[in-house]
Amino acid sequence: MIKVNNLHKCFGALEVLKGIDASISKGEVVCVIGPSGSGKSTFLRCLNLLEEPTKGEIFLDGISITDHKKDIDKLRQKAGMVFQQFNLFPNLTVIENIMLAPRKVLRMSEADARKRAEDLLTRVNLSEKADQYPNRLSGGQKQRVAIARALAMNPQVMLFDEPTSALDPEMVGEVLEVMKDLAKSGMTMVVVTHEMGFAREVADRVFYMDEGVIYEEGTPEQIFRNPQKTRTREFLSKVL
Amino acid sequence: MDGYNEFVKEFANKIFQALIKDDRFTYLVKGLRMSIGITLAAAFLGIFLGLLVAICKLRGKGVLAALANGYITIIRGTPTVVQLTVIYFVILSHSGLPDFVVATIAFAINSGAYVAEIIRAGITAVDRGQMEAGRSLGLSYSHTMRYIIIPQALKNVLPALGNEFIVLLKETSVAGYIGTQDLNKGGLQVASITYDFMVPALCAAYLYLMLTTSMASGLNRLERRMHRSD
Ligand SMILES: Nc1ncnc2c1ncn2[C@@H]1O[C@H](COP(=O)(O)OP(=O)(O)OP(=O)(O)O)[C@@H](O)[C@H]1O
Ligand SMILES: [Mg+2]
Numbered sequence: 001m002i003k004v005n006n007l008h009k010c011f012g013a014l015e016v017l018k019g020i021d022a023s024i025s026k027g028e029v030v031c032v033i034g035p036s037g038s039g040k041s042t043f044l045r046c047l048n049l050l051e052e053p054t055k056g057e058i059f060l061d062g063i064s065i066t067d068h069k070k071d072i073d074k075l076r077q078k079a080g081m082v083f084q085q086f087n088l089f090p091n092l093t094v095i096e097n098i099m100l101a102p103r104k105v106l107r108m109s110e111a112d113a114r115k116r117a118e119d120l121l122t123r124v125n126l127s128e129k130a131d132q133y134p135n136r137l138s139g140g141q142k143q144r145v146a147i148a149r150a151l152a153m154n155p156q157v158m159l160f161d162e163p164t165s166a167l168d169p170e171m172v173g174e175v176l177e178v179m180k181d182l183a184k185s186g187m188t189m190v191v192v193t194h195e196m197g198f199a200r201e202v203a204d205r206v207f208y209m210d211e212g213v214i215y216e217e218g219t220p221e222q223i224f225r226n227p228q229k230t231r232t233r234e235f236l237s238k239v240l
Numbered sequence: 241m242d243g244y245n246e247f248v249k250e251f252a253n254k255i256f257q258a259l260i261k262d263d264r265f266t267y268l269v270k271g272l273r274m275s276i277g278i279t280l281a282a283a284f285l286g287i288f289l290g291l292l293v294a295i296c297k298l299r300g301k302g303v304l305a306a307l308a309n310g311y312i313t314i315i316r317g318t319p320t321v322v323q324l325t326v327i328y329f330v331i332l333s334h335s336g337l338p339d340f341v342v343a344t345i346a347f348a349i350n351s352g353a354y355v356a357e358i359i360r361a362g363i364t365a366v367d368r369g370q371m372e373a374g375r376s377l378g379l380s381y382s383h384t385m386r387y388i389i390i391p392q393a394l395k396n397v398l399p400a401l402g403n404e405f406i407v408l409l410k411e412t413s414v415a416g417y418i419g420t421q422d423l424n425k426g427g428l429q430v431a432s433i434t435y436d437f438m439v440p441a442l443c444a445a446y447l448y449l450m451l452t453t454s455m456a457s458g459l460n461r462l463e464r465r466m467h468r469s470d
Contacts, residue, residue: 050372077378087373091391100387101377146373153377 001026001157001188002047007056009042016042018212029189031199034209035235040192044159048079061156077105080150084162086142088134095130098149120148124178140171144178158182160191196240200224208232257434264430271426272447274340279409282347289348290355297360315353321414323350328418343415351408358400362393395466402459406452423447
């Protein structure tokens with residue numbers, strides 16, 4: 001589903017990603033952990049070209065996205081993204097937030113788009129908020145709408161960048177619950193997170209990022225119970 | 241007592257001469273209509289021009305951005321009345337367009353530069369995450385601009401835009417310079433008949449003031465209504 005070969009990313013003189021190789025198969029849930037500034041967000045953002053890789057190749061569903069920059073809007077539809085800061089559109093109601101891209105990009109009819117949006121809102125338990133503006137929602141509700149909005153494009157992969165880091169603790173659970181359901185439904189997911197409990201429970205694999213590479217990877221069991229490398233061990237001893 | 245009566249009588253006569261005799265108030269009414277018409281049309285065109293120029297400037301490099309920058313620099317760096325002169329007597333001198341059309345074009349071009357800077361600031365102030373969220377859904381740059389960024393930017397800069405249009409209305413009072421029968425010119429025409437400036441000039445001033453204050457309060461109401469949906 002996703003294949004990354006020797007991915008490099010520099011911001012000016014700063015080389016943040018120093019050769020990332022990864023391969024993620026369909027239906028897999030991968031959690032990315034690591035210290036602040038290790039390039040987790042940058043890696044994730046490269047996967048839908050919000051950052052342009054300096055070097056290397058990324059294949060999504062067998063197609064090189066690094067070669068097809070002209071079709072970028074088409075390729076981005078395959079990868080839904082959920083941001084730490086939600087980034088809902090404040091000028092649109094909840095249901096309009098979800099309907100916009102299906103209407104304008106997929107050219108769905110008003111009725112079909114609305115039907116899809118209503119189904120998704122039911123799925124994230126927010127049917128009653130359809131006509132509210134985002135600023136009337138709690139953080140947890142906002143993030144669930146953001147997930148529904150991304151799902152409305154029927155993506156093949158969902159990318160999450162610390163989806164619960166901006167939330168009050170009591171709202172973390174409801175968002176993780178939605179993400180667990182999504183994982184169970186067979187969605188391919190890449191999740192940058194500090195929620196080690198979630199990673200342990202839901203992930204098929206965990207990437208520990210450090211020094212601009214995937215420093216260590218393995219099943220949650222391997223990474224959390226029995227990390228092989230010193231830096232991984234040091235990091236986990238701090239966060240667990 | 242006699243002096244006072246004299247004064248009242250003279251004043252009443254001035255009002256009669258300036259406004260009532262031969263329906264001279266119609267100079268002011270026609271002028272008022274003209275000023276409002278030019279302002280509305282120029283504001284409308286100025287918004288589109290400003291939006292276009294703001295986006296050209298924001299896209300950064302290339303001929304379009306350079307043109308946008310040049311335009312803004314020239315318009316903001318020269319007096320409105322000089323722009324009007326150049327457009328009427330130089331650029332459009334052989335166009336055969338009526339003076340009020342030329343005036344509208346000139347004020348639209350003038351206002352567009354100020355509107356461009358206002359809108360550019362508004363767009364820059366919209367959170368970067370909005371563009372990223374739009375693009376990550378597969379929306380194109382222009383769709384994201386049109387449905388997400390620009391509506392938010394316009395809402396943010398509504399007070400500044402409103403002020404610009406109040407300024408614009410006042411600026412249109414130089415339109416008489418190229419012969420347009422605007423409100424100020426209407427007053428001057430009355431004065432040229434009666435040899436009295438006091439009544440027509442004060443009437444013109446009063447009408448301008450009514451217009452600007454009602455624009456300001458309309459703007460206030462609009463802002464309050466928009467904030468309720470926040
Ligand atoms: N647009 C940018 N321009 C310049 N430097 C950047 C940019 N984006 C990220 N960086 C730098 O790249 C490095 C990696 O950032 P990144 O956001 O990927 O880290 P992260 O692992 O997601 O950290 P965190 O856990 O704090 O979110 C940091 O040093 C950051 O300052
Ligand atoms: Mg990050």
